[in-house]
Amino acid sequence: MIAEYAESPVCRVDEMADGELREVRVEDTDVLLARANGQFYALHPKCSHYEGPLAKGVLHGNRLICPWHNACFDVRNGQRLESPALNGLTTHEVRIENEQVFVRLTSNVPSRENPLVAPEEENPETFVIIGSGGAGAFAAEALREGGFTGKIVMLTESGEAPYDRPNCSKEYLQGKAPDEWMPLRTDEFYADYGIEIRTGQHVTSLDPAAKRIGLASGDTLTYTKALVCSGGKPNVLPVPGAELEGVYPLRTLHDSQKLRELGKQGKRVVIIGSSFIGLEGAMSLRKLGSEVDVVGLEKVPFEKILGEKIGRVMQGWHEKEGIRFHLGRKVDQFKGNGSVNAVVLDNGEKLPADFVLVGLGVKPRTDFLKDIALEKDGGVKTDGFLQIAEGLYAAGDIAHYPTDDGLQRIEHWKVAGLQGHVAGLNMAGNEEPYRSVPFFWTNQQGKRINYVGHATKIDDIIYDGDPENDDNFLALYVQDNQIKAAAGLKRDQDIIAIRELMQEGRMPSVEDARKGVEWVKELTV
Structure with a gap:
């Protein structure tokens, strides 16, 4: 139980600039200290979604954004503003005395619900x-x-x-x-x-x-x-044998439970689809001990979304873990007597399979x-x-x-x-337009790729860092002479800044972006 009087000096006023985040200690408790618009705020330091380190995120105005999955909170009161977090953050009292910032702990509960009303029986709606x-x-x-x-x-x-x-x-x-x-x-x-x-x-x-x-x-x-x-x-594959036992989608909790039990048995699995769900499934089943083959129409995984260079790098991550790829190939049929035992490709190749995961998107x-x-x-x-x-x-x-x-x-x-x-x-009676710039993440062999924006085709890619040789990179996707999307590995703050700039209509021109990406630091310093 934290005593109400637990308080510590954490910094001087002139030691933090607007927009800065810093993790500090108040006795034996970690606290996030933030300065926005000249005011200091103290909050729980971990995101309420998956405990991402908020000090490594971005503070834009009053918006506090998690580096991992871009959950967003109001730094003034800790309320959750954006998914995937459900809860807001606990806040602590801040006072300033003689240019010294003091934080007083007010709760040992890390998160809290946004204010919600209770139902009323007399409301007939x-x-x-x-x-x-x-x-x-x-x-x-x-x-x-x-x-x-x-x-x-x-x-x-x-x-x-x-x-x-x-x-x-x-x-x-x-x-x-x-x-x-x-x-x-x-x-x-x-x-x-x-x-x-x-x-x-x-x-x-x-x-x-x-x-x-x-x-x-x-x-x-x-x-x-x-x-x-x-x-x-989930989309089904319209080929002979698609109805056989052992051909599964991966959409629901039940699907995951079934596949997990099969994966633990070290069975042979063929995965149809080389995009995000297919390769996350391949990664996970391989970690369970299964032998994994991936079949995909594309010649390079993720080529249409992330580009050929990044796609080849990501394919290499999986191949290092023993996953085999059969790309630029279609499935001709599933073979088996009641239950699937093989997948036949359009070139005649026959892949043994104890079960099949079909990851071809949804309708x-x-x-x-x-x-x-x-x-x-x-x-x-x-x-x-x-x-x-x-x-x-x-x-x-x-x-x-x-x-x-x-x-x-x-x-x-x-x-x-x-x-x-x-x-x-x-x-409920509000009039709030939906204007959020899309964001998604994927985990591929322990490496989290964050993606922001939306590009229906890729005319060009501007790189900061080399995906083939660096352990971090940023890719800007050009469509119709505009930057429509970006992807990054270990560039969390940059991706957050790009999304904030996109939402405010302040993205640079393609010509300026080619000169360097210093502009992303506008929201990260």
Whole structure:
């Protein structure tokens, strides 16, 4: 128990500049000290998501941004501003005496919830959330954060309440994350805030005119407002033998559990797909002891997203761990008698397989929507506030949302969480446009690549550092003579700065960027 009077001098006023972050000690407790707009603030020093070291992040105005996964907090009060963090940060008292900064510990609890209202029985409105992924989880809390006191019902096909889906291809699949890490919140949390989660519910129809939802059970549910964040359905490979036992996707907690048990047995696995999920799955199953072969259409992994040079480097990371690649190849068929035992490629090569992981992306799950126009890929078009019809909103993998470059649809956890949060606030009566620049991360053989922005094609790449020879690098992706995206290894602060500059419309020209990347230091010093 920390005594209320625990206090220490931590620095002099003139020792820290605006925008500076510093980890200090108050007796035996680590504290993050920050200076923003001339004011000093003291907070818990670790991100509430995965305990990233916030002193290595960036302070931009009042926005405190974690270096690992770009969770964002308000430095003034510790409140969480952006996913993937759910909780805010504990704050401590700061006082200044004789130009000396003192910090007084006020709590030994590292994180705290954003202020949420409690449900009220007299409120007759019912808001329904279809989906329990990142968008649904953050939307439910945003409704209470935005002041909605009516009934909240979350419908999910899953047998679980919202959980940490990105971990399904990483530590959890590797057996390094226990089951208790996976739920985003406790059952008590949802009960306390009146968020009713109905698991095992398959939605068969949604009529926006009648505001009625049909379920496979035959039940119907009417709503005042609804959010569709039903996510995606894993793409299947339309080849002979695709229905064989032992051919699995990697999308859900159950998928990860099944693959983990197989991986522990040291079996032979063939992975179809050489992008992020496929190679995170390859990494994790290899760590469990499986023999791993990866089949991909691209001649180089990630070539369309990260470019050939970085793709080859990342392929090399996996090959050093014993993963074999078969690139520029298609699957001709899966062989087996009841259960898969081999994968035959289009060149006739036959790869032995005790099981197969198909990681070929997802298709938006929207087939239950009535009288809602779908985009070519099955997604839905939203307005700038993520609304698709009167009282009906969309977020996450299914949402095509407007940007200065036209409609975008992004499949990533942080984006889904951000959209769910904004949609929830808007359903509660706010009018907040969704304008966040996309960000995602991937873990490839213990190396975290962070990516910000969105490029549909790569005209050129500007490098700071050499991916083939350096242990850190920054890549700027040029499309139509503008920098549309960036990726970095061990360049966390630079990636944060680029995202902040993109959101403010202050990115440099391509010509200036070619002269050097000193401009990214504008937000990091």
